Amino acid sequence: MDSPALPPAPPPLVPAPPTPDAATMAGVSWSGLSYDVPVSPASTTSPAARARAWLAALTGRGSGGGGGGGNGDGGGGSPPAGRGPLLPTHMANGATPVAVPADLTAKGDDSGLSSGVSSGSSSGSSRPLAMKTPAADGAAAPNGVGGGDAATGTATAATAAARAPTGTPPRAPNTNRILHGVSGVAPAGQLTVLLGPSGAGKTSLLNLLAGRSQYGPSGGTMTFAGAPRGRRLRRQLAYCMQADIFSPRLTVAETLRFTARLRIRGASRAEREARVAGVLAQLRLEGCADTLMGDGVVVKGVSGGERKRVNIANELLTDPSTLLLDEPTSGLDSATALTVVRLLRALADEGRTIITTLHQPSSQMLALFDNIMLLSSGRVVYSGPAEGALPHFASLGLPCPPHYNPCDFFLQLLTDAAPDGSQPVTRQLEAAWAAREAAGDGASAVAAAVATAAAAAAAAAAAESSPAATAAAVGPGGAGGGGLLATTAAGAARSVRKRVRTPGVREEPRKYPVGWWTQAVVLGGRSAIQRRGEVLEWVQMFQIVAVAFLVGIMWFQLEQTERTLDERVSILFFICVFFSFIPMFSAIFSFMPAEGPVLHKERSSGAYRLSAFFVAKTTVETPVELLYPALFSIVAYWMAGLRSSAGAFALHLFILALIVLTAQSIGLFVSASVRNVKLAQVLGSLTVLLALLAGGYYVNNNTLPGWIAWVKTFSFIKYGFEAMVITEVQGRTFPCAAVPTIYSGGLPGTPGDRVCPVTAAAIYRAREVDDGLGVAGNVGVLLLWIALFRVAAYCSLKWLHVTHKPSRRVAV
Numbered sequence: 001m002d003s004p005a006l007p008p009a010p011p012p013l014v015p016a017p018p019t020p021d022a023a024t025m026a027g028v029s030w031s032g033l034s035y036d037v038p039v040s041p042a043s044t045t046s047p048a049a050r051a052r053a054w055l056a057a058l059t060g061r062g063s064g065g066g067g068g069g070g071n072g073d074g075g076g077g078s079p080p081a082g083r084g085p086l087l088p089t090h091m092a093n094g095a096t097p098v099a100v101p102a103d104l105t106a107k108g109d110d111s112g113l114s115s116g117v118s119s120g121s122s123s124g125s126s127r128p129l130a131m132k133t134p135a136a137d138g139a140a141a142p143n144g145v146g147g148g149d150a151a152t153g154t155a156t157a158a159t160a161a162a163r164a165p166t167g168t169p170p171r172a173p174n175t176n177r178i179l180h181g182v183s184g185v186a187p188a189g190q191l192t193v194l195l196g197p198s199g200a201g202k203t204s205l206l207n208l209l210a211g212r213s214q215y216g217p218s219g220g221t222m223t224f225a226g227a228p229r230g231r232r233l234r235r236q237l238a239y240c241m242q243a244d245i246f247s248p249r250l251t252v253a254e255t256l257r258f259t260a261r262l263r264i265r266g267a268s269r270a271e272r273e274a275r276v277a278g279v280l281a282q283l284r285l286e287g288c289a290d291t292l293m294g295d296g297v298v299v300k301g302v303s304g305g306e307r308k309r310v311n312i313a314n315e316l317l318t319d320p321s322t323l324l325l326d327e328p329t330s331g332l333d334s335a336t337a338l339t340v341v342r343l344l345r346a347l348a349d350e351g352r353t354i355i356t357t358l359h360q361p362s363s364q365m366l367a368l369f370d371n372i373m374l375l376s377s378g379r380v381v382y383s384g385p386a387e388g389a390l391p392h393f394a395s396l397g398l399p400c401p402p403h404y405n406p407c408d409f410f411l412q413l414l415t416d417a418a419p420d421g422s423q424p425v426t427r428q429l430e431a432a433w434a435a436r437e438a439a440g441d442g443a444s445a446v447a448a449a450v451a452t453a454a455a456a457a458a459a460a461a462a463a464e465s466s467p468a469a470t471a472a473a474v475g476p477g478g479a480g481g482g483g484l485l486a487t488t489a490a491g492a493a494r495s496v497r498k499r500v501r502t503p504g505v506r507e508e509p510r511k512y513p514v515g516w517w518t519q520a521v522v523l524g525g526r527s528a529i530q531r532r533g534e535v536l537e538w539v540q541m542f543q544i545v546a547v548a549f550l551v552g553i554m555w556f557q558l559e560q561t562e563r564t565l566d567e568r569v570s571i572l573f574f575i576c577v578f579f580s581f582i583p584m585f586s587a588i589f590s591f592m593p594a595e596g597p598v599l600h601k602e603r604s605s606g607a608y609r610l611s612a613f614f615v616a617k618t619t620v621e622t623p624v625e626l627l628y629p630a631l632f633s634i635v636a637y638w639m640a641g642l643r644s645s646a647g648a649f650a651l652h653l654f655i656l657a658l659i660v661l662t663a664q665s666i667g668l669f670v671s672a673s674v675r676n677v678k679l680a681q682v683l684g685s686l687t688v689l690l691a692l693l694a695g696g697y698y699v700n701n702n703t704l705p706g707w708i709a710w711v712k713t714f715s716f717i718k719y720g721f722e723a724m725v726i727t728e729v730q731g732r733t734f735p736c737a738a739v740p741t742i743y744s745g746g747l748p749g750t751p752g753d754r755v756c757p758v759t760a761a762a763i764y765r766a767r768e769v770d771d772g773l774g775v776a777g778n779v780g781v782l783l784l785w786i787a788l789f790r791v792a793a794y795c796s797l798k799w800l801h802v803t804h805k806p807s808r809r810v811a812v
């Protein structure tokens with residue numbers, strides 16, 4: 001019996017997904033990216049919520065999972081498909097309503113930045129601007145990224161939901177959504193610019209792409225050169241942060257040389273020098289190669305424009321295929337800013353993927369861009385070729401006035417607010433773009449296609465992980481990206497193909513470009529150079545020597561009798577205190593504000609291990625810290641007439657060095673644990689004051705009540721002071737003076753006779769020195785303190801102070 005004929009297959013409801021070209025595959029794409037951050041603890045009212053917010057802020061975990069309430073698009077989950085209301089049809093110019101995806105229908109923007117779309121906010125507005133959809137006037141779709149026809153009718157929210165490349169995940173409680181399922185593509189060999197008003201989410205998006213966001217993405221995918229971001233691509237991606245953070249006391253050339261030594265793998269010295277010379281020439285920095293970087297405040301250095309270019313040069317040293325830049329022109333005059341943008345254009349023309357945020361580009365700059373992505377409150381209002389933006393807005397009934405800078409026009413559209421603070425036009429633009437994306441005519445379709453291809457490539461790579469298979473996959477004609485790349489004839493894509501095929505790009509056997517020892521040696525060398533301006537600072541040197549002479553004069557050639565025993569003890573205590581304050585306060589500023597930002601930046605780029613930095617820094621700084629007490633002692637010790645023996649002097653110096661290192665270690669710990677400079681200062685002062693008060697000189701520790709007597713155990717000054725006293729008087733006797741003192745006894749009203757001459761034991765008794773511990777015991781305690789606080793400083797630095805690894809809630 002014949003089987004009945006099958007009914008013809010129904011026509012597809014959605015257009016076929018676009019096929020990304022080679023340059024797009026080799027570039028960066030992101031699909032449905034969402035980003036949530038914890039709400040500020042101060043803005044929550046309930047104590048429990050505030051505690052959760054504090055905890056989230058502390059641990060860097062923005063939201064713990066899906067679901068939960070909330071008033072935003074994510075908070076309560078998306079409304080069922082098809083239930084997105086339409087915008088009101090009050091708009092002029094015969095505009096038809098724009099379908100609003102479910103994502104935009106929530107009352108109130110969960111980002112907390114602006115109000116959400118509501119019929120009231122639009123219909124009640126007397127906005128002069130009105131929009132129409134592309135479908136309304138039959139306008140041809142502007143050249144969207146993915147190609148494909150514009151929707152032929154009003155897209156529904158159901159379509160939007162069905163066509164969304166990735167569903168935006170629900171927003172967790174106590175979080176703000178900064179990015180709402182943002183999709184885009186930045187093809188290789190092209191300059192892609194993120195534009196939008198302040199707070200639109202440009203930096204957040206860039207941070208996500210760079211893997212540097214504080215909390216990690218809440219949803220979505222990213223692909224780099226057709227693959228998910230992984231370690232193998234880490235060094236192919238460079239990020240120029242907005243703040244140009246550099247060590248102020250290094251010259252431009254030194255800065256680049258140190259970066260080259262730390263970040264270029266397996267290069268000889270000559271090759272590194274050639275690379276540095278190359279980027280200096282490329283960025284036209286030869287003229288200021290020997291100028292200090294400076295900090296613009298204390299150390300005079302390069303100009304703002306040069307600094308920006310050094311920032312870019314520093315990242316170009318590793319020859320990255322993808323360069324992300326956050327506001328590379330901020331603070332520059334228009335001519336210098338144009339120079340920087342031209343430079344980015346040239347870098348893109350070399351085949352690199354360049355993605356940058358810019359604040360207010362001129363129309364001259366616009367002509368240099370390939371693509372722009374316009375963001376508003378974390379949502380896309382346009383993403384595609386730069387020349388397609390004006391037609392897109394014109395098709396919505398928003399033509400750019402003649403002789404107007406298009407970029408200013410875009411930003412004005414996105415910042416225009418009604419008297420009640422609402423932004424109906426912005427909301428409508430977001431909705432219009434969402435509708436266009438839903439119709440398959442936008443970046444999200446391309447990004448989704450790239451993500452699919454990337455997933456397939458990753459699966460294939462996992463199946464065939466042999467080097468031969470990898471080579472076949474990346475080579476021309478291979479089954480993977482190489483095959484795709486080989487199909488293009490575009491110049492940009494050719495250079496991209498060359499880059500992607502560069503040996504070493506695919507393999508990242510080690511986490512860091514150079515080994516631990518090299519890192520430590522290079523960082524140590526840099527630390528030494530950084531301190532050159534400080535160590536030899538005549539003022540500081542003069543201060544130490546001047547105080548040494550002053551002390552020598554005040555305590556000049558103390559009599560070797562009972563009469564001056566008090567002075568003898570007091571000078572030792574003064575030395576302990578003086579050399580507790582100085583190293584403590586110089587260490588307190590070690591990481592914040594001084595080196596913390598540089599460390600954070602360099603660690604974020606994966607340049608070196610924290611342990612290498614820490615060991616190098618503390619090792620290099622130790623001899624410098626010990627120089628001052630040595631200078632001081634050479635003068636003051638002999639002038640004051642302390643124990644006249646080379647051995648005693650050496651031991652005195654050794655104990656003083658330990659006191660300095662203990663104070664420095666505590667200072668390092670405070671600096672590594674506290675971000676607030678003032679708080680660090682207060683903590684430092686408190687620590688030294690407590691150590692001073694419990695040091696056994698001012699207060700008789702044995703007479704303290706039991707509940708507070710334990711404080712003396714934590715006074716590092718006490719241990720140093722006692723060790724010094726023992727060194728000074730051990731085995732000596734001092735002839736009695738005419739007038740009795742506490743050392744010889746026999747004072748009126750005290751029991752017992754006077755004991756002459758005064759022995760060391762009598763001095764220990766009078767000063768409550770614990771001679772049972774001896775010099776060795778006290779030295780041991782100080783060494784323990786040094787070790788403990790250094791380890792604690794390292795741990796704080798690693799886990800509390802400098803975070804360079806964002807938490808990741810989804811794998812991308």
Ligand SMILES: Nc1ncnc2c1ncn2[C@@H]1O[C@H](COP(=O)(O)OP(=O)(O)OP(=O)(O)O)[C@@H](O)[C@H]1O
Pocket residue numbers: 037038113178196197198199200201202203204205214
């Ligand atoms: N970690 C965070 N915690 C709280 N809010 C954040 C965090 N990161 C970003 N935001 C908020 O997200 C919004 C977007 O910030 P983002 O820096 O991305 O904006 P932008 O477009 O780069 O702005 P600008 O042009 O002024 O630099 C801002 O309102 C910002 O306050």
